[in-house]
Amino acid sequence: MDALRVAFVTETYPPEVNGVATTTKQFVEGLQARGHAVQLLRPRQQAADAAVQRPGLQEVLLPGLAIPGYAQLRMGLPATGTLLRLWRRQRPDVVHVATEGPLGWSALRAAQRLGLPVSSDFRTNFDAYSRHYGIGWLQRPITAYLRRFHNRCGCTLVPTEPLRQRLARSGFERLHVVPRGVDTGRFGPAHRSPALRAQWGAAADDLVLGCVGRLAPEKGLLLAIEAFHRLRGRQARLRLVLVGDGPQRAALQAACPDAVFAGVQQGHALAAHYASFDLFLFPSQTETFGNATVEAMASGLPVVAFDHAAAGQLISPGRNGLLAPLDDGAAFLSLAAQAAGDAAWRARLGEAARQTALALGWDSVVHGFEARLVQVARGEALPAVRPALPADVDLNQPAR
Structure with missing residues (x-):
């Protein structure tokens, strides 16, 4: 070439x-x-x-x-x-x-x-x-x-x-x-850090929920906070860590002052944050792909997400992660509770997620x-394909 x-x-x-x-x-x-x-x-x-x-x-x-x-x-x-x-x-x-x-x-x-x-x-x-x-x-x-x-x-x-x-x-x-x-060398379970978890107030056996991404309304993070509040009634030492920054940070901190707001992380620090979580929550429904999904999977994490974008393509429910139907927040919360209550299941999901990510070099x-x-x-671009449906459909509704 x-x-x-x-x-x-x-x-x-x-x-x-x-x-x-x-x-x-x-x-x-x-x-x-x-x-x-x-x-x-x-x-x-x-x-x-x-x-x-x-x-x-x-x-x-x-x-x-x-x-x-x-x-x-x-x-x-x-x-x-x-x-x-x-x-x-x-x-x-x-x-x-x-x-x-x-x-x-x-x-x-x-x-x-x-x-x-x-x-x-x-x-x-x-x-x-x-x-x-x-x-x-x-x-x-x-x-x-x-x-x-x-x-x-x-x-x-x-x-x-x-x-x-x-x-x-x-x-x-x-x-x-x-x-x-995804860079499966950069993101992986080997980067798990007990010292970082200790900074979050999490012991080895404590469950840490993680989110990574822009702190903005379109990311649906209030749903992750709701999951945290519900689960904390059963697991008092549960931790929620949000990595990233954005215009909704102050509102999220007010809604969940007990969460850890880790700010923007890059390089090895970002990889260590992913690997030090136990369960990854991805409540966004506005992604075109969602890099955080595959980074979490490469890190060996079970992911709870909506059936959308990368998650919808890569996650086989119950095998390497969990998927809620679009716009079904109750299902998302239920799946998060199921995963939070079974450490052995989470481990199996995380191992399978890592194997899926290894094919995405x-x-x-x-x-x-x-x-x-x-x-x-070379002027060999794909031919135009005229739409079969009217051109004002909602881009965010799933294809039928």
Whole structure:
């Protein structure tokens, strides 16, 4: 396979902490390792940031703006003129747009004006988030914007088959599934830390419930807190640990002052937090994938989640985790109680979860991503598939 010049446009990238940033970094580094030249275009995160320039990677830092409510995250500003000048000097073989914000839209416009092939990712359910911030009336306009954005691309990559089906039902075209992977060396049971558990006030035999992710309304964390309160009536030494930060932190602390709020964790510290839990609760119903699910499974944890996104694809109920039907909070609470009451069962579920995660290494995932980029660069993108249903269906309802 000939090496490509890939312009990779994203509005989030490490050290920002979220699933899109983590996945994007894996793809960028994976393409470089396979001999492709990557031009990484992203917003400048700190005033002192310096663009990285090394063989195989040219980083271009562009103006950005803090996202309201998420001071630690930035979105790009419109930059069509800058991108036109940059790509006229050196044309990429393909432009890949990972996010649909102002910078992503500028990249799409510039690429089309220059006749460059474009692929994109659908990574975040912005339309679903609108329900959790009191602007549910914007859901349809947001969906219309996303549909228009992605249908102008040669190919849109999605992480799961159910999401592909839901988007197709709403009029999205040229969709292809490329899953996300997990670093099973970084995340694993061997990172369990008795010292860390002691900091949480948990002895070896005490049950620790864990959650990892953004502390925000769309993550459904109040349901995890309800599970904790109910279970604590039976297990007085039960602990709940929430890893992450976000706009709902103060409200969650008020709702559950006995929980441990561990803040943002990265690297080995994050792996140690996962491995030191006993049961992982993932109450979100707005994910496109849910990296935390596979990181928890790789860490050898039984996961209680909704039948949705990565959990719905990877968990076989009762074998390697537990799934509640969408929108059934009572079922979620019941499953959490069942798992909390049986340590031997949790151990079996966790071992099976680890085995499932071992098949999700990044090498094969990057290979699939690379193949789609080559396809788009050669003009061999998937044909348009017209929706069989009206284009205003709710993207968050499961495919039938």
